Amino acid sequence: xxxxxxxCRGKTTxxxxxxxxxxxxxxxxxxxxxxxxxxHNLGVATIEPVKMVFDGSVGYFCGGMIDGPEILVRxxxxxxxxxxMMGGTIVVEGNAGNGAGxxxxxxxxxxxxxxxxxxxxxxxxxxxxxxxxxxxxSGFMMQKGTLIVxxxxxxGLADSMxxxxxxxxxxxxxxxxxxxxxxxxxxxxxxxxxNLSRFELPCDRPFRKIVAGRRLWxxxxxxxxxxxxxx
Amino acid sequence: MCGIVGFFDKxxxxxxxxxxxxxxxxxxLCRRGPDSAGVALYGPATNDALVLNVKVGEHGDFREKGLxxxxxxxxxxxxxxxxxxGEYLRLRLEWDQGVRQLQKQIEALSEGVEVVSLGKQLExxxxxxxxDALNHTYGIDSFVGHHALGHTRMSTESKVDLSHSQPxxxxxxxxxxxxxxxxxxxxxxxxxxxxxxxxRFYTENDSExxxxxxxxxxxxxxxLKDALKASLRTFDGSYSYLAASxxxxxxxxxxxxxxxxxxxxxxxxxxxxxxEVAIRAAFPNETISTREAPANYSHTWSVPQEVxxxx
Numbered sequence: 001x002x003x004x005x006x007x008c009r010g011k012t013t014x015x016x017x018x019x020x021x022x023x024x025x026x027x028x029x030x031x032x033x034x035x036x037x038x039x040h041n042l043g044v045a046t047i048e049p050v051k052m053v054f055d056g057s058v059g060y061f062c063g064g065m066i067d068g069p070e071i072l073v074r075x076x077x078x079x080x081x082x083x084x085m086m087g088g089t090i091v092v093e094g095n096a097g098n099g100a101g102x103x104x105x106x107x108x109x110x111x112x113x114x115x116x117x118x119x120x121x122x123x124x125x126x127x128x129x130x131x132x133x134x135x136x137x138s139g140f141m142m143q144k145g146t147l148i149v150x151x152x153x154x155x156g157l158a159d160s161m162x163x164x165x166x167x168x169x170x171x172x173x174x175x176x177x178x179x180x181x182x183x184x185x186x187x188x189x190x191x192x193x194x195n196l197s198r199f200e201l202p203c204d205r206p207f208r209k210i211v212a213g214r215r216l217w218x219x220x221x222x223x224x225x226x227x228x229x230x231x
Numbered sequence: 232m233c234g235i236v237g238f239f240d241k242x243x244x245x246x247x248x249x250x251x252x253x254x255x256x257x258x259x260l261c262r263r264g265p266d267s268a269g270v271a272l273y274g275p276a277t278n279d280a281l282v283l284n285v286k287v288g289e290h291g292d293f294r295e296k297g298l299x300x301x302x303x304x305x306x307x308x309x310x311x312x313x314x315x316x317g318e319y320l321r322l323r324l325e326w327d328q329g330v331r332q333l334q335k336q337i338e339a340l341s342e343g344v345e346v347v348s349l350g351k352q353l354e355x356x357x358x359x360x361x362x363d364a365l366n367h368t369y370g371i372d373s374f375v376g377h378h379a380l381g382h383t384r385m386s387t388e389s390k391v392d393l394s395h396s397q398p399x400x401x402x403x404x405x406x407x408x409x410x411x412x413x414x415x416x417x418x419x420x421x422x423x424x425x426x427x428x429x430x431r432f433y434t435e436n437d438s439e440x441x442x443x444x445x446x447x448x449x450x451x452x453x454x455l456k457d458a459l460k461a462s463l464r465t466f467d468g469s470y471s472y473l474a475a476s477x478x479x480x481x482x483x484x485x486x487x488x489x490x491x492x493x494x495x496x497x498x499x500x501x502x503x504x505x506x507e508v509a510i511r512a513a514f515p516n517e518t519i520s521t522r523e524a525p526a527n528y529s530h531t532w533s534v535p536q537e538v539x540x541x542x
Contacts, residue, residue: 037515038507057521059508076521078507079491097507097523098488116523117488136488136526154526 004028008035016042024048038078043071049088060097063090066107082109085126091199098135101128104145110199117154120147123164131201139166139210140176148192150202160230161212167192169205177230178213185209233397233412234260234383235492237473237503238513239480243377243534245275247500250366250374252513253381256504257362259512263505264383267396268365269357271408271475274376276351280311281333281405283322284355286393288343293318296341303340308333317368318358318393319347331403345394345433350406352376352477357396377534378480380473382410389435401442402431404449406477411438412505413490416468441472459483459529471524473503481531488526495519501532 004023008016016033020043023031030051036042040059043052047067054062057075067086076094080102087107092100095113102118104126111119111128117135120128123142133151139158145165147158152170159176167184175181184192184207196203215223216230236256240247253270261268287296297315301322304310312323326333334346348355356369362383366372382397389395401407415421418437425443426432432439444465448458455476462483469489474481482503484492495502495510497519502510507521524530 035515037511040508057507057511059506076507078493094520095522097491097493114522117526135523136486 001029002027003030003032005032005034008033008037008039013039013041017044020046020052024050036075038075040078043069047086057094063088066090076113077111081111082107085109087126095132096130100130101126101147104128106145108195110201112199112201114151119149120145120166123147127195129195129199129201133170137176139164142166146191148196148201148207150196150205158210160216161210162217163212166210167207168210169202169207175210177226178216179210180213182209182211232263232385232387234263234505234509235397235410235412235471235473235503236260236381236505236509237379237410237475237480237482237501239378239501239532240499241501241532242499245377246375247377248374249273249376249379250371252502253379254362254366254372255513256502256509257381257383259509260383260505261361264385265361266386266391267357267359267384267393268362269355269382269384269396269398269410270365270371271348271353271355271380271398271400271410272371272374272376273352273378273406273475273477274354274374276477277323280323280325281349281351282354283320283324283337283346284348285320285322285337286318286343286345286347287315287320288341289392300337300340300344304337307336317356319356321354330405334402346400346402347393348400348408350400350477353400353406353408353475355398355400355408357382357398358393359391359396377478378475380408380410380475380480387414388437395434395436397436397438399436399439399442401446401474402433403446404476407442407446407449407455407474409438409441409445409472409474411441411470411472412492413470413472413485414468415440415466415470417466418468421465438472441466441470441474445474455479455481456529456531459531463527463529471505478534479531481529482524483529484524484526486527488523492524493521494524495521 038057038059045065049068051070059078061080064083071090073092077096079097081100091110096111096115098116100115100119101109103122106126108127112131114132119134119138121140123145125145129148136154137156142164143162148167150169153172156176157172297320301313309325415437471490471492493507
């Protein structure tokens with residue numbers, strides 16, 4: 001194991017990201033990034049299985065487009081955490097801004113605190129787990145993958161989802177259009193326990209399972225009301 | 232795209248370095264708004280006197296124009312102090328009638344004259360250019376006080392000049408100011424309603440409607456807290472905005488959470504900013520936990536009444 005460290009003070013974001021690449025080229029396996037001071041675009045598009053530890057808050061799009069790394073944020077994250085990531089793991093110890101895990105294709109994103117509006121919007125796979133609560137329109141138009149929320153959700157949870165699964169441990173203010181709520185099966189509980197305990201997130205919540213009602217897949221005149229509301 | 236920032240000292244000491252804090256926060260957000268920069272600073276109360284910052288015109292010798300204007304104002308108000316700094320005439324004066332009356336009388340004196348801020352504690356300073364240039368002209372980094380708002384502007388719909396810059400004073404109510412990031416899409420409809428009631432608009436900037444709306448609600452008996460809640464029901468479009476009065480700092484965010492706003496709070500203070508990077512730049516050595524403001528939500532922080540009186 002080869003460790004490396006970067007102090008962000010006095011450096012531009014480009015210089016920091018270039019230095020991360022240089023360390024990876026030099027076979028570093030763990031890079032600690034000090035004083036990130038909520039800069040945007042940190043560690044984006046990294047495709048090597050390296051561990052990156054951000055010692056503080058990160059700004060927008062941290063870990064966006066990554067494929068393979070393991071990212072730990074000892075602070076909060078701004079908008080678009082891990083946006084369109086292809087694989088790897090991101091763990092945020094604090095809270096996350098809007099669009100956490102937006103359009104991820106694979107991999108795991110964990111937010112130990114709360115996530116703001118549109119968490120897991122348009123997910124195309126992977127796993128997004130929120131230890132706290134999520135904001136307005138979380139899971140909006142998700143297409144695949146799993147969103148687990150241990151706390152509560154604001155309005156419009158999982159609105160217009162195509163496929164995929166949302167598990168919610170707390171209350172939701174309102175459900176989005178074309179969703180179906182059910183009790184998790186034994187297999188679902190096994191999946192929940194396995195993944196939540198892997199990151200020491202609470203498994204003891206009365207989780208409910210939300211999937212697509214599939215009425216928006218094809219237009220049907222008898223579903224006109226729901227179409228009118230959605231469009 | 233704009234950057235908005237706010238700071239509020241919860242201890243009520245009244246001597247927080249708000250000028251420096253605003254500058255650091257605005258500099259961190261300057262890429263979000265290269266057109267203009269401005270601050271609304273709330274200092275200690277000035278006994279019974281009002282402080283006014285008056286824009287004296289678009290061009291020419293601001294100093295000469297300003298001093299001439301001050302002479303005319305002395306005819307109807309007891310002016311304690313008049314000085315010209317940058318593009319502003321700053322006045323400290325006594326006035327025992329309505330705020331709107333004073334504003335109208337001053338603005339009637341000469342074309343291009345606009346009362347940019349008025350209050351016992353509020354001073355708005357704004358200009359075209361960067362936060363750094365703002366400090367160079369007005370030396371705001373030495374300002375201490377209780378709370379403050381700041382704004383960096385990237386204009387999308389209306390022109391770039393001093394009047395269109397933010398913060399906006401809510402004309403008609405002393406010490407009430409706002410900064411806005413976003414686009415209020417029913418602005419024209421609301422503006423028409425107010426203009427039919429003979430309320431003057433100073434700019435073509437949709438953000439101006441926030442102050443007009445809040446002032447109108449408060450003149451009809453609402454407190455700032457309820458006026459903010461009413462604004463969530465009235466304004467369409469995207470907005471995160473901050474508002475402040477003599478003893479309160481507040482925010483409101485639209486129902487779709489279209490615009491960012493990060494809250495950093497400790498036992499001593501609260502710092503609000505479009506991006507967290509501004510909070511980290513102003514308080515680099517503090518471990519402040521941050522969170523994104525929720526959708527369709529407003530919140531206020533106020534000084535306990537007894538503290539506000541004993542400044």
